[in-house]
Amino acid sequence: MAEQPQKTTDFGFRTVARDEKQAMVADVFHSVAAKYDVMNDLMSLGIHRIWKRFTIDCSGVRRGQRVLDLAGGTGDLAAKFSGMVGEHGLVVLADINDSMLKVGRDKLRDRGIVGNISYVQANAEALPFPDNYFDCITIAFGLRNVTEKDKALRSMFRVLKPGGRLLVLEFSKPRLAPLNKAYNAYSFHVLPKIGALVVKDPDSYRYLAESIRMHPDQETLKDMMVNAGFDNVTYFNLTGGIVALHRGFKF
Numbered sequence: 001m002a003e004q005p006q007k008t009t010d011f012g013f014r015t016v017a018r019d020e021k022q023a024m025v026a027d028v029f030h031s032v033a034a035k036y037d038v039m040n041d042l043m044s045l046g047i048h049r050i051w052k053r054f055t056i057d058c059s060g061v062r063r064g065q066r067v068l069d070l071a072g073g074t075g076d077l078a079a080k081f082s083g084m085v086g087e088h089g090l091v092v093l094a095d096i097n098d099s100m101l102k103v104g105r106d107k108l109r110d111r112g113i114v115g116n117i118s119y120v121q122a123n124a125e126a127l128p129f130p131d132n133y134f135d136c137i138t139i140a141f142g143l144r145n146v147t148e149k150d151k152a153l154r155s156m157f158r159v160l161k162p163g164g165r166l167l168v169l170e171f172s173k174p175r176l177a178p179l180n181k182a183y184n185a186y187s188f189h190v191l192p193k194i195g196a197l198v199v200k201d202p203d204s205y206r207y208l209a210e211s212i213r214m215h216p217d218q219e220t221l222k223d224m225m226v227n228a229g230f231d232n233v234t235y236f237n238l239t240g241g242i243v244a245l246h247r248g249f250k251f
């Protein structure tokens with residue numbers, strides 16, 4: 001008998017209809033967009049900058065190349081790539097959420113980053129770009145919010161050039177039990193309080209903590225990338241596995 005597609009999925013710890021999740025995720029990011037950057041610094045004590053720096057260092061991006069910063073939000077990675085590809089290269093900052101895109105576009109324009117960067121509202125599951133188009137794709141802290149992750153990974157594979165690489169920076173599973181315990185306490189007790197104080201929205205930050213726990217661990221995500229067609233898939237645990245950077249190539 002043919003396998004029936006699943007009708008439900010996770011939204012944090014809740015089970016919701018698959019076609020509802022996207023709108024619920026959209027509500028989270030519309031709500032946090034204006035304070036997203038300040039919250040990132042507060043919540044991670046600035047460490048997200050080191051994780052992103054490592055991602056840039058692993059990108060191999062050179063002048064003249066085309067880079068897609070998918071689920072790019074407020075554009076931290078896109079801003080760095082813009083300088084790396086130079087005036088003959090192209091950076092596309094794509095995100096499904098217009099509030100996040102707008103904050104990103106305003107921030108980058110204020111910094112004088114213009115010319116080689118374009119902004120596209122797009123769903124990672126169905127990327128509106130030609131086959132074999134980008135030299136490098138990054139998706140930082142975005143994949144866990146996507147409903148159809150396998151479909152999104154296949155879509156990224158399609159638009160990546162042969163020889164290109166995908167970098168997935170995402171929360172993952174801490175390697176050591178004591179770290180996991182401390183991290184759980186922080187995520188479920190401290191994060192929603194910071195969210196309540198700064199954004200007046202503890203629920204969005206509760207979703208953040210829950211969605212991290214529901215996200216595939218290091219080995220599962222690696223298998224998903226292999227199944228989507230990527231070769232030489234490896235990952236690097238950062239900050240004890242709180243975050244992992246997965247890298248895969250299209251040959």
Ligand SMILES: C[S@@+](CC[C@H](N)C(=O)[O-])C[C@H]1O[C@@H](n2cnc3c(N)ncnc32)[C@H](O)[C@@H]1O
Nearest residue numbers: 071072073095096097100123124140141142145
């Ligand atoms: C936690 S933010 C990460 C922003 C940025 N990459 C960073 O690292 O700071 C997650 C982003 O994923 C975007 N997103 C969620 N689902 C998406 C989808 N299906 N397609 C594209 N972007 C999506 C959200 O709108 C949000 O801007």
